[in-house]
Amino acid sequence: MHVIIKTSQRNFVTDPDGWLGQSLYFNNLFSGKWGDKQEDSSYFIETDANLFEHILRYLRTGVLPVFYDRMAGHDFLLYQALLGESKYFAIGRLEKWLCEQKYLEAVKIQYIAKETQERGSYRKHTTCWPNGHTSMLEDHFVKITTRSNMETTILPVTVQRNKFYCPDAKHGKSSEEYCRSCAGRARDQGIPGVGGWRTEDELIWCIVQKEVVFDHDLCVNAFRE
Numbered sequence: 001m002h003v004i005i006k007t008s009q010r011n012f013v014t015d016p017d018g019w020l021g022q023s024l025y026f027n028n029l030f031s032g033k034w035g036d037k038q039e040d041s042s043y044f045i046e047t048d049a050n051l052f053e054h055i056l057r058y059l060r061t062g063v064l065p066v067f068y069d070r071m072a073g074h075d076f077l078l079y080q081a082l083l084g085e086s087k088y089f090a091i092g093r094l095e096k097w098l099c100e101q102k103y104l105e106a107v108k109i110q111y112i113a114k115e116t117q118e119r120g121s122y123r124k125h126t127t128c129w130p131n132g133h134t135s136m137l138e139d140h141f142v143k144i145t146t147r148s149n150m151e152t153t154i155l156p157v158t159v160q161r162n163k164f165y166c167p168d169a170k171h172g173k174s175s176e177e178y179c180r181s182c183a184g185r186a187r188d189q190g191i192p193g194v195g196g197w198r199t200e201d202e203l204i205w206c207i208v209q210k211e212v213v214f215d216h217d218l219c220v221n222a223f224r225e
Contacts, residue, residue, distance in 0.1 A: 003030070004042035005056075009049035011042075012056055019059040024090035026059075051085050055094075064097045064219045068107045070151075070212060079103065093223045102222055108213045115157070116205050151210040158201040167195035 005012045016030055028034055029043060036043055045052065054065055065082065067075035083098040097103065146152050166172060166179045179195070 004040075005052075006038075006042050006044045007047055007049040007052055012049075012052065014056060014060070019062075022059055022062075022091060022093070026089065047085065047088075048081075051081055054082055055085055055089060055091070058091070058094055062220070064094065064103070064106075064222055066103045066106045066214070066219060068103075068212075068214075074103065074107070096223055102218070106215045106218045108215065110211045110213060112209045112211070114207055116207060146209065147211075149212045149214075153208045153210075155206040155208065157204045157206050159204055160199055161202040162197055163200055163202075164197050165195040 001017060002013055002015050005014065016026060020026060020030065029036060038044060047055075057063075058065060067078050069075070079098055079101075083095065086095040086098060163173055164176050164179070166174045167182050167185075176197075182195070
């Protein structure tokens, strides 16, 4: 049977038959022993409607609340206010959840950090060297797709590496063995030394991923008798 619960801010319509027994306060209220039923068969409760909305949602669903925002974190002020309401309405399981701060275990933050030299994507372009030779280079960059519950931060780190460049700038960055004939050709044609070994900075990506994992089962099953 549906009843109307009135507060100073707004009214709530609910069927207590589905959740009665979880709160000593409402057991007494609906039993008639307090004589609080209004002439229109409604009940008035002096409470904050915004907080009572969470109380009623818990009574209806049995799911313990978590108020977490990715940017702001847990809403501890709301937890504290709801704890006071759970004591007033004598809702033991909800009070225990809030008093023991069990909600902190329902949201876990996992950090994964790794370094990588992988280049998932690249674009090619040509460049001209001081001697007038033109060669093809590749600019590489990292492309990452993650789930919506994960934040990814990519930090560039540079390390020094020895790199070999084609002596006649035909192949750009290559290997000494592959360009063995190029070295002879550059020497025979008098091409100035634009190639050979160089020490240069190489970009390494430090990828830090923050994943928010929500334990819904804990909210449903915690403190079940």
